[in-house]
Amino acid sequence: MDWGNILELSLRELIGVQAIVFALAAIGINVQFGYTGLLNFGQAAFAAVGGYGIAVIVTTYDMSFWLGLVVGIVGAIVLALLLGIPTLRLRADYLAIVTIAASEIVRLVGRSAWGRDVFGGSDGITGFSNAFYDLNPFTEPFEFGPFQFRERVLWVLVVGWVLVAVCTLVVWLLMRSPWGRVLKGIREDEDAVRSLGKNVYAYKMQSLVLGGVIGALAGMVYSLFQGAMQPDVYATNFTFFAYAILILGGAATVFGPVLGAAIVWFAFQFIDLALRGAIQQEYIPSWLMDANDTGAVRFMLTGIVLVLLLVFRPQGILGDRREIALDAR
Amino acid sequence: MPDDNLSLTAKREAAVTALADVPREPGAKKPDPILVADDVKRHFGGLLAVDVDHVEVQRGSITALIGPNGAGKTTFFNLLTGFDRPNSGSWTFNGRSLHGTPPFKVARAGMVRTFQLTKALSKLTVIENMRLGATQQKGESFWRAMLPFTWRSQEDAITQRAEELLARFKLDTKRDDFAGSLSGGQRKLLEMARALMVEPELVMLDEPMAGVNPALTQSLLEHVSNLREQGMTVLFVEHDMDMVRDIADWVVVMGQGKILAEGPPETVMSDPRVVDAYLGAHHDQSLAELEEQLETGTLAEEVAAELGQEPAETVAVERTGETKDGR
Known part of the structure; x- marks a missing residue:
């Protein structure tokens, strides 16, 4: 087994596009769920709206890439308002139900035959990322030790990590401000916050919109990287994956989602390659599993790790143990 | 003083x-x-x-x-x-x-x-609980929240007022503890x-x-x-x-x-x-007595009387008085 190679490929995933996409999605959920206590189970819908914003504007309507960016973000804001207006006055569970349904609605409308002319059906939309890659200032591959990145990937990574950094900075600034204090208060007990003269509904809406816009950025990065907007990428498992990452890293921590995303994608790649290597070397007997099973087994192992984490470190990697201890009282 | x-x-x-x-x-x-x-x-x-x-x-x-x-x-x-x-x-x-x-x-x-x-608010510290109470905070608006210099001085004033109140309520030693503790x-x-x-x-x-x-x-x-x-x-x-x-x-x-x-x-x-x-109108009676009255039907009379239709009220009360003395 070539451990050097396995480690190198895994480290690429640590800072890879998948990690960026899920870090962004999880940062959005962190604002909503981690800090405000809003159960948004429809983060996939926000990501899909972001991706469709660019794809539809550029490919279907042949308009500017920049307009596509704006449409994607405005679309996420509108979606947040649509979901929030009827549900945010109600108990937390209603938002969860409505958002999970909405995320499937967005995906199913996107892949429907009815909307094929606009959304491209189940094949999705391609050919909208040229304007983005035309902006690429990198003309040759970047080499760093054993790592080599092609210019296109490099461009996505740079833009993506800058976005992650900006979003993290915004969350950091907000959560140490009085605004963030109100959100955390709402998470603990919204009636108490109401009784202190705060417009809880407006704060929840702001939180939902902010998290949704960050989710839309995740969808934009992913579809620009792929060069294609495919609706089925944004099924409900996208959302739950982002939740798992957030909980792993530590909900209501500033760097938790980023760390969680990096670790998960690193671990995924590492487990996959290590298993394949072990099968090839016949360390693992073929009656137990073959190379085709690694995809499933790595999910199983990830699941076990998550369960162990929730048992032994429920606050996540970066969370504060004392906060969890309070829940038991 | x-x-x-x-x-x-x-x-x-x-x-x-x-x-x-x-x-x-x-x-x-x-x-x-x-x-x-x-x-x-x-x-x-x-x-x-x-x-x-x-x-x-x-x-x-x-x-x-x-x-x-x-x-x-x-x-x-x-x-x-x-x-x-x-x-x-x-x-x-x-x-x-x-x-x-x-x-x-x-x-x-x-x-x-x-x-x-x-x-x-359990997962907020005592002082954060207090600060949350202040009204008209500039830093509670989304855009200004990201610019700490716009709300820093107000925050200091709020903190000072909060500390005075905490001292009055003898919670100043708990200032940085989680409220949940x-x-x-x-x-x-x-x-x-x-x-x-x-x-x-x-x-x-x-x-x-x-x-x-x-x-x-x-x-x-x-x-x-x-x-x-x-x-x-x-x-x-x-x-x-x-x-x-x-x-x-x-x-x-x-x-x-x-x-x-x-x-x-x-x-x-x-x-x-x-x-x-x-205490209820029957607060000086035991449940056993009330049960007995219920069986003999006197309680029903009494309730009817209390509701103000029957003039038979005094009779009922006297009779219950008797049973009580008899014990």
Whole structure:
């Protein structure tokens, strides 16, 4: 087994596009769920709206890439308002139900035959990322030790990590401000916050919109990287994956989602390659599993790790143990 | 500091004097009401939980709202503070109608409540709980929140005020602890202190003594009467009569959703209607006796009599008196 190679490929995933996409999605959920206590189970819908914003504007309507960016973000804001207006006055569970349904609605409308002319059906939309890659200032591959990145990937990574950094900075600034204090208060007990003269509904809406816009950025990065907007990428498992990452890293921590995303994608790649290597070397007997099973087994192992984490470190990697201890009282 | 003591008694004195000429009857008019409620009704299905014709709360006084469990005290509180909507009715605070006003606007108007089940925000520190109470914070707007220099000086002022209040409520040593790590009594104190951060005119305390270590109740009572000394009006729900006697200037008694009686504590507590509402009309009988009466049918007569249709009331009461003596 070539451990050097396995480690190198895994480290690429640590800072890879998948990690960026899920870090962004999880940062959005962190604002909503981690800090405000809003159960948004429809983060996939926000990501899909972001991706469709660019794809539809550029490919279907042949308009500017920049307009596509704006449409994607405005679309996420509108979606947040649509979901929030009827549900945010109600108990937390209603938002969860409505958002999970909405995320499937967005995906199913996107892949429907009815909307094929606009959304491209189940094949999705391609050919909208040229304007983005035309902006690429990198003309040759970047080499760093054993790592080599092609210019296109490099461009996505740079833009993506800058976005992650900006979003993290915004969350950091907000959560140490009085605004963030109100959100955390709402998470603990919204009636108490109401009784202190705060417009809880407006704060929840702001939180939902902010998290949704960050989710839309995740969808934009992913579809620009792929060069294609495919609706089925944004099924409900996208959302739950982002939740798992957030909980792993530590909900209501500033760097938790980023760390969680990096670790998960690193671990995924590492487990996959290590298993394949072990099968090839016949360390693992073929009656137990073959190379085709690694995809499933790595999910199983990830699941076990998550369960162990929730048992032994429920606050996540970066969370504060004392906060969890309070829940038991 | 004799001056302090003087003003302390003076405020209570003033409240008692102002209420001296108020008739001791439900719905009595007060000389300077801060809160006036009219015809407030709230149904839960077939149950009429609150049915208040008229009630006024005197400015600068401590008014206790008492009554047995299920009398509708907390529901009435919820209605007044906007946490629940009435089926009908109107009320004004400082002459301004608050009907249909959402809770946060009620609080901003100067009427701040606490809760029976204490709502300390567990995962916020004590000082953060306090800071949250301050109103009109610049840093609570989304865009300005990201620019700390726009709210830093205000935050410092708020923190200073919060620390003063914490010191007064003897929570200053807990400043940086999570609120969730406080004891029940400390949480009550924190909630009260936090409510004061809003700078209210009327403080509404829902059972401030419930679930508090008896050793702490005395200090809680002092804090409540201190509120009046600082010029605030207090309306509080309680069902322990002794607590009420110590600090209240005026007592409003609720039973089955209605205002049954009003008056200074001494007068109200000797009122037979109040005693009945609290202990039940049959409070001096054992359950076994009542059961016996139920079997012999005398209780039914008595109930009918109490409802006011049958003149046979005296007979029934005499007969029960006999059985009691016979044992």
